[in-house]
Amino acid sequence: MYKVSSKAAKKRLTNHLTAYAFCAPWMIGFVCFTLFPTIFLFAVSLTNRKLNGISKYIGLANYINMFQSSTFWNSLWVTLFFTIVMMIVTTIWAVVMALLLNYRQKLNGLFQFCYFLPSVIPTVALAYTFRTIFGKEAGLLNGIISAMTGKNAMVNWLYDSRTVYVALFFITLFTYNTGQMMLIFRSGLNDVPRELYEACNIDGASPFQKFFKITLPMISPIVLFNAIMGCISALNGSFALLYPLTGENGDPNGMSQVLSLLIYKEAFSNMKVGYACAMSVVLFLIACCFGIGIFAISKKIVYYEN
Amino acid sequence: MKSAKTKKRAGRILIFILKILVGIIMFSPIIWVSTGSFKTLTEFTTSSDLLPQKGTLENFKYIFYHSNYLLYIRNTVLLMAGTTLGTLLSSSLVAYPLARMEFPGKNLIFSLIVGTMMIPNIALIVPQYIMFGKIGWLDSLLPMIVPAFFAYPYNVFLFRQFFRSIPRELDEAATMDGCSRIGIFFRILIPLSKSTFTTIGVLSCVFWWNELTQPVFYINSDKWRTLTIALMTTFMYTSGNAFVINWPSIMAASTLMILPPMLLYLFGSRFLVEGIKTSGLKG
Numbered sequence: 281m282y283k284v285s286s287k288a289a290k291k292r293l294t295n296h297l298t299a300y301a302f303c304a305p306w307m308i309g310f311v312c313f314t315l316f317p318t319i320f321l322f323a324v325s326l327t328n329r330k331l332n333g334i335s336k337y338i339g340l341a342n343y344i345n346m347f348q349s350s351t352f353w354n355s356l357w358v359t360l361f362f363t364i365v366m367m368i369v370t371t372i373w374a375v376v377m378a379l380l381l382n383y384r385q386k387l388n389g390l391f392q393f394c395y396f397l398p399s400v401i402p403t404v405a406l407a408y409t410f411r412t413i414f415g416k417e418a419g420l421l422n423g424i425i426s427a428m429t430g431k432n433a434m435v436n437w438l439y440d441s442r443t444v445y446v447a448l449f450f451i452t453l454f455t456y457n458t459g460q461m462m463l464i465f466r467s468g469l470n471d472v473p474r475e476l477y478e479a480c481n482i483d484g485a486s487p488f489q490k491f492f493k494i495t496l497p498m499i500s501p502i503v504l505f506n507a508i509m510g511c512i513s514a515l516n517g518s519f520a521l522l523y524p525l526t527g528e529n530g531d532p533n534g535m536s537q538v539l540s541l542l543i544y545k546e547a548f549s550n551m552k553v554g555y556a557c558a559m560s561v562v563l564f565l566i567a568c569c570f571g572i573g574i575f576a577i578s579k580k581i582v583y584y585e586n
Numbered sequence: 587m588k589s590a591k592t593k594k595r596a597g598r599i600l601i602f603i604l605k606i607l608v609g610i611i612m613f614s615p616i617i618w619v620s621t622g623s624f625k626t627l628t629e630f631t632t633s634s635d636l637l638p639q640k641g642t643l644e645n646f647k648y649i650f651y652h653s654n655y656l657l658y659i660r661n662t663v664l665l666m667a668g669t670t671l672g673t674l675l676s677s678s679l680v681a682y683p684l685a686r687m688e689f690p691g692k693n694l695i696f697s698l699i700v701g702t703m704m705i706p707n708i709a710l711i712v713p714q715y716i717m718f719g720k721i722g723w724l725d726s727l728l729p730m731i732v733p734a735f736f737a738y739p740y741n742v743f744l745f746r747q748f749f750r751s752i753p754r755e756l757d758e759a760a761t762m763d764g765c766s767r768i769g770i771f772f773r774i775l776i777p778l779s780k781s782t783f784t785t786i787g788v789l790s791c792v793f794w795w796n797e798l799t800q801p802v803f804y805i806n807s808d809k810w811r812t813l814t815i816a817l818m819t820t821f822m823y824t825s826g827n828a829f830v831i832n833w834p835s836i837m838a839a840s841t842l843m844i845l846p847p848m849l850l851y852l853f854g855s856r857f858l859v860e861g862i863k864t865s866g867l868k869g
Contacts, residue, residue, distance in 0.1 A: 296689040299683035299692075309737050320716070397612075402840075404796075405619065405844055412618070412622065413618055417631065423634025453611075459862070515708070516799075523798070544803075563706070
């Protein structure tokens with residue numbers, strides 16, 4: 281009897297060891313590329329490290345400087361503003377496109393191709409395309425406006441403080457996030473039970489009533505969840521979109537200088553790596569807040585499903 | 587009764603018109619960029635007409651003759667192949683015990699994986715930059731390819747979701763036949779999940795084809811430039827005192843970069859569309 285159980289214990293042990301062996305790549309990767317850089321990040325943020333590697337411990341001086349810098353506060357505000365508005369704009373647009381595509385009609389395949397393709401093309405290509413579309417001279421948009429109004433439109437959309445946000449948020453409609461959300465919402469809409477709509481038809485509800493009374497409540501958990509996920513990818517992805525669009529200074533006047541651009545500028549143009557790390561810590565903490573938000577909401581979604 | 591029918595029909599037509607409008611908005615940048623690549627520099631900077639007056643292939647010739655475009659293509663392909671191979675191998679290995687084995691610490695590992703999915707790369711890129719600098723990996727593709735061999739949390743998560751859907755009885759039957767865990771992984775799971783591997787591979791390729799942030803941080807010299815950085819840096823030059831941006835060449839290069847994802851959608855939309863859909867569903 282004893283022998284058998286020890287054999288079983290041995291087998292269990294080998295089983296566990298095999299499992300850890302399978303997990304080893306991730307464990308090594310986690311320690312080397314996530315855990316260590318995270319600790320290192322906090323450590324470097326307490327030094328005045330320069331790009332050439334010279335560094336000295338300076339305590340919280342970076343943080344004190346940072347919180348006294350108007351550039352930083354502007355950037356923090358721009359980051360939150362950009363992330364949240366982008367989330368709202370792209371989510372609504374994705375819902376609209378999903379609703380349109382889910383309305384069965386001819387040529388839907390072609391429409392999905394047109395709606396979705398922009399989201400898988402490189403953001404750099406997208407950025408340069410829009411720099412020319414929104415350009416002052418010979419830009420497509422100014423051309424269209426000129427042709428429609430008969431006046432010569434000369435708006436520099438991306439460099440004018442009045443229009444820059446309109447232009448930027450319009451561009452976010454073409455990013456990966458929007459396309460991904462559209463596909464997810466499409467399948468979410470398909471899962472809404474048909475009977476609910478049929479019951480509504482009998483009651484003679486209008487399409488708007490149907491949308492606000494049935495569709496929206498049914499897909500809202502998915503929409504909310506994906507919207508917050510979108511915030512995190514916006515924190516990460518805004519660099520690739522804004523760096524080729526408005527540069528590291530976030531023209532005009534830092535109006536589009538999100539934290540990731542400022543981090544890049546401080547680290548590589550001003551060579552203040554320690555200071556850039558202090559800002560990265562802030563970005564890290566913002567991401568944590570969004571992460572906690574997701575965690576809270578995903579618990580709720582489980583509740584919905586039960 | 588008849589008016590209700592006409593009303594419904596009017597609604598259908600209205601929706602169709604809306605669809606076309608949205609389609610024009612979403613597709614116009616792609617048309618603008620591809621027609622722009624056939625314009626001359628003077629035409630591009632002076633006229634906002636959609637169609638070029640007289641199409642020219644000069645821009646495409648310029649790209650290939652006046653820059654190391656083939657080198658950039660090679661670099662991008664190397665980057666895509668390396669990272670995709672790495673992540674497929676490592677992420678599927680890690681996902682296997684998480685999906686189909688019981689062991690102490692499993693929940694902790696899984697929570698850490700989900701947790702690290704939430705950390706944006708950009709927050710850790712500066713310390714990583716210093717770290718890779720110390721090992722001497724800067725200005726090469728290594729800072730991007732090597733981490734791929736140590737499992738991306740996101741892909742581990744996707745593989746785990748899929749592996750869980752394969753019946754466990756298969757494992758048990760194979761164990762009866764004297765198959766080891768590694769044997770089960772290679773002989774049963776991998777053949778059964780070919781389409782998952784393709785899907786995650788396609789997503790990874792699309793990601794690295796489009797990726798700008800990491801190459802911008804890590805790569806300095808022309809030798810390892812990827813197509814995305816080339817687009818930002820190669821087609822601008824100073825002529826005399828003026829700083830010239832060769833817009834039509836940028837448009838031509840952009841068009842070339844748009845083509846592969848477009849072809850992928852046309853011929854492999856099953857993997858692309860389904861993959862993107864499931865990769866986002868619940869995390």
